[in-house]
Amino acid sequence: MIPTVGVVVFPGSNCDRDANYSFDYLGAKTRFIWHLETDLEGIDVIVLPGGFAYGDYLRTGAMAAWSPVMASVKEFAASGKPVIGICNGFQVLCEAGLLPGALRRNSGLKFRCMPVRIRVETLDSPFTSGGMWPGQVLTIPIAHFDGSYYADDETLEELIATRRIAFRYCDADGELTDEANPNGSRLHIAGILNEQRNVLGMMPHPERAVDPAVGGTDGRLILASVLYALQPAGEPS
Amino acid sequence: MTKFAAHINVMPRAEISDPQGQTVERTLPSIGFQGISGVRVGKRITLTVEAPDEQSARTIVSNASQKILANPVIEDYELELTPL
Numbered sequence: 468m469i470p471t472v473g474v475v476v477f478p479g480s481n482c483d484r485d486a487n488y489s490f491d492y493l494g495a496k497t498r499f500i501w502h503l504e505t506d507l508e509g510i511d512v513i514v515l516p517g518g519f520a521y522g523d524y525l526r527t528g529a530m531a532a533w534s535p536v537m538a539s540v541k542e543f544a545a546s547g548k549p550v551i552g553i554c555n556g557f558q559v560l561c562e563a564g565l566l567p568g569a570l571r572r573n574s575g576l577k578f579r580c581m582p583v584r585i586r587v588e589t590l591d592s593p594f595t596s597g598g599m600w601p602g603q604v605l606t607i608p609i610a611h612f613d614g615s616y617y618a619d620d621e622t623l624e625e626l627i628a629t630r631r632i633a634f635r636y637c638d639a640d641g642e643l644t645d646e647a648n649p650n651g652s653r654l655h656i657a658g659i660l661n662e663q664r665n666v667l668g669m670m671p672h673p674e675r676a677v678d679p680a681v682g683g684t685d686g687r688l689i690l691a692s693v694l695y696a697l698q699p700a701g702e703p704s
Numbered sequence: 705m706t707k708f709a710a711h712i713n714v715m716p717r718a719e720i721s722d723p724q725g726q727t728v729e730r731t732l733p734s735i736g737f738q739g740i741s742g743v744r745v746g747k748r749i750t751l752t753v754e755a756p757d758e759q760s761a762r763t764i765v766s767n768a769s770q771k772i773l774a775n776p777v778i779e780d781y782e783l784e785l786t787p788l
Contacts, residue, residue: 529772530772532772533772561777562775567777568777569777569778571720572723572724573723574721574723576723617720617777618777619777651723
């Protein structure tokens with residue numbers, strides 16, 4: 468089965484084409500979904516891409532969270548299908564209440580644009596079940612001003628207890644050093660899952676680490692994992 | 705129906721560090737302002753709301769503040785309402 472990936476395009480999205488290119492590169496069918504569209508029929512995976520949706524006015528992701536397409540994305544997520552929010556998409560998912568917490572201005576007050584290392588914290592999700600091992604260190608680029616993950620203590624404890632932290636910023640050896648945390652995220656959180664484990668939000672950009680022509684290829688592991696997870700068990704894809 | 709002016713002061717929640725405020729605070733002495741502490745940076749939103757009475761105007765703006773104008777995960781808000 469060749470999955471169809473829907474890449475949502477908000478006014479101000481700027482990683483939509485990269486996301487589309489990457490899933491296309493991995494062999495999926497892709498379709499852009501304009502923010503006013505509400506029909507997600509035939510879509511197997513939703514991507515909320517990076518960028519500055521609605522100019523990020525008021526707060527990052529705040530306006531986009533209430534756009535027409537997001538009502539459908541909420542239903543899509545509730546049906547158990549995979550949704551991945553990358554960078555601005557992570558911010559939108561938090562503002563929409565699909566993921567807990569919020570992304571705040573980087574602690575160093577600088578826009579950080581560079582490759583970072585993240586550690587795989589759980590294999591129990593469609594985004595991490597295919598071809599990764601627990602504790603594996605991936606190199607994936609970040610590019611954000613507002614990526615400092617914040618949630619209160621109670622929420623963090625729940626994320627830990629339910630193993631819903633997907634990725635944490637680390638050094639080359641997988642250690643959670645202060646220097647390896649690019650934005651002051653609590654618990655070094657780079658990506659989290661919802662309760663159902665079918666919604667992933669992450670600040671790093673896996674779609675920018677797929678084609679070897681533009682850097683590493685570790686992002687393939689995450690994006691390909693989603694596609695593998697959609698395959699019916701025991702059948703060739 | 706009456707028109708009310710609403711001012712919504714949105715501030716980072718007290719228990720959350722405010723790197724912008726801290727940076728401003730560190731800068732102030734270097735340009736000659738002494739004795740200043742506790743700097744925190746927030747935002748102020750002003751709007752006009754039309755409602756039958758002050759209570760309903762307050763409810764409308766309060767709901768809007770909780771749903772979108774402020775993010776209760778990281779921000780607190782205070783609401784001032786005055787009839788126009």
